[in-house]
Amino acid sequence: MKTLVLIVAFAVLLIAGCGEATQTETGGQPDSGAAAETPKATQKAEPKWRTVAKLKGSGDKRGQTFKLHGDEAKLNYSVKGDVSPIFAVYIMAEGTSLQDEGGLPEAMVTENEKDTTFLVKDAGRYYIEVMSANCNWTVTVREKR
Secondary structure: OHHHHHHHHHHHHHHHHHOOOOOOOOOOOOOOOOOOOOOHHHOOOOOOEEEEEEEEEEOOEEOOOEEEOOOOEEEEEEEEOOOOOEEEEEEEEOOOOHHHHOOOOOEEEOOOEEEEEEEOOOOEEEEEEEEEEOOEEEEEEEEEO
């Protein structure tokens, strides 16, 4: 009888031990054996592209400041002109001046164009500055959050 109890106890331990995953199999976290589903209420929403600044016009123009959170960001622009359009768009840090400090444009075109370029900017406050001639343009800054 004692032997039967030991065999049953050993079998239970063996079966229980086989159902657990090791930490290396699950990336450092032991598996509880239950399905790893997150309730819908606690699931994080998929990031979406959100417009954080928009400016349009013709000629030179400066926009209001806007905030970037350090997430993936892009600049969409559209340029339309009849004769030799010239367009340069800058994303300047708040408190700086293109006239005083200079800068490199995020995009510069000399023809009708609609395109996107990705921005490499830290979290902070910025503004759009456009220098253009012979065209109408639209600029939109979007951030994925």
